[in-house]
Amino acid sequence: MHAGQVDITADTVAALVGSQFPGWRGLRVRPVASGGTVNALFRLGDDVVLRFPLQPSPADAHRQDLLDEQVNAHRLAGRVPAAVPEPLGIGEPGPGYPGPWTAFRWIPGEIADGSTIGDPDVFAADLAAFVTAVHTLDTGGRPWNGETRGGPLADQDDEVRQSLALSAHLTDTARLAVIWRECLDAAHDDRPPVWLHGDLMPGNLLTTGGRLTAVIDLGAMGIGDRAVDLMPAWNLLPAPARNTYRDALGADDATWQRGRGWALVQAIGALPYYADTNPSMAATARFTLNALMEQV
The missing domain is CATH 3.90.1200.10 (Aminoglycoside phosphotransferase (APH), C-terminal lobe)
Known part of the structure; x- marks a missing residue:
């Protein structure tokens, strides 16, 4: 969809998770079909969704955008009459993916x-x-x-x-x-x-x-x-x-x-x-x- 878009595989995701979040190592990784335009989504086990920006960047401003999104999730939690994403962590660039990425609690629906x-x-x-x-x-x-x-x-x-x-x-x-x-x-x-x-x-x-x-x-x-x-x-x-x-x-x-x-x-x-x-x-x-x- 975009210039500079990165295609990321489940194997790459599993390797990044295993090296950065040992507690999640071994959980099944599977892509989530989505019509979204900003992130590739992967479900990790039953309870986690990983969001990988399609146009990753190691720039500080890009990382700050991801951190701000997690701050906003905390800002809304418990203050709105619907569930909102629960931040679980932020991943770092690694082999096969050149930018930060995020982890949230999976929300069914x-x-x-x-x-x-x-x-x-x-x-x-x-x-x-x-x-x-x-x-x-x-x-x-x-x-x-x-x-x-x-x-x-x-x-x-x-x-x-x-x-x-x-x-x-x-x-x-x-x-x-x-x-x-x-x-x-x-x-x-x-x-x-x-x-x-x-x-x-x-x-x-x-x-x-x-x-x-x-x-x-x-x-x-x-x-x-x-x-x-x-x-x-x-x-x-x-x-x-x-x-x-x-x-x-x-x-x-x-x-x-x-x-x-x-x-x-x-x-x-x-x-x-x-x-x-x-x-x-x-x-x-x-x-x-x-x-x-x-x-x-």
């Missing part, structure tokens, strides 16, 4: 989609409760960091226009350009920024018995505009549950419009990039864009 969600309104309410809990965490007065999602939507204008130009053969880019201009016209939020999950894609939401039970992948978590976490309204939920989600979060018209904008940013960027390399991500992008175009 099914990826959220139309076949695994029970009552969509109940699911929307469950997800809204999780998002509300995240948004009410203490930020310590910190502002948006200038890097993660959640800054001014207008900062994404060049990227969106470039992605629209690449997608004319894939979707109705004329209609989407109109929607994007409407989103840019939405008033900016003068309220203080909040903690965000930042990447509420279907693949990061786990269900059991049709209900939301876990939210995973905290690598995009940061502080910014609460509208970012409205993206599931278009990337996952059917139209009636979309309104349930909005009502539960109390999103005003401007916030809702910015949420549409963030959903469009993610989807139109993903569609041309993953159209030929990641069918799952491309399908989610198409679902999102269609939902945006269907909304009156």
Whole structure:
């Protein structure tokens, strides 16, 4: 999917684990099928999942990103109404893999989609409760960091226009350009920024018995505009549950419009990039864009 992507095998993973985590030596290693775009996943025994960035780097900044993700997992644990990843350790570069990697407790569940969600309104309410809990965490007065999602939507204008130009053969880019201009016209939020999950894609939401039970992948978590976490309204939920989600979060018209904008940013960027390399991500992008175009 990416330039510089590293393919890693179960044998390489087993060797890294054996040399760095002797207590786990001998546990069965098996790859986990995933539509994700950032990490290769391996299950270790029954209770551990290992995450290997597809574009590894020994740079200090890359390692800090992985450490920050584990810090954020501790930040959320016990404070949100769903399970979140439990950090178990961080691995170091070694033979066959040139960067740090992470270990978390395995969380059972099914990826959220139309076949695994029970009552969509109940699911929307469950997800809204999780998002509300995240948004009410203490930020310590910190502002948006200038890097993660959640800054001014207008900062994404060049990227969106470039992605629209690449997608004319894939979707109705004329209609989407109109929607994007409407989103840019939405008033900016003068309220203080909040903690965000930042990447509420279907693949990061786990269900059991049709209900939301876990939210995973905290690598995009940061502080910014609460509208970012409205993206599931278009990337996952059917139209009636979309309104349930909005009502539960109390999103005003401007916030809702910015949420549409963030959903469009993610989807139109993903569609041309993953159209030929990641069918799952491309399908989610198409679902999102269609939902945006269907909304009156």
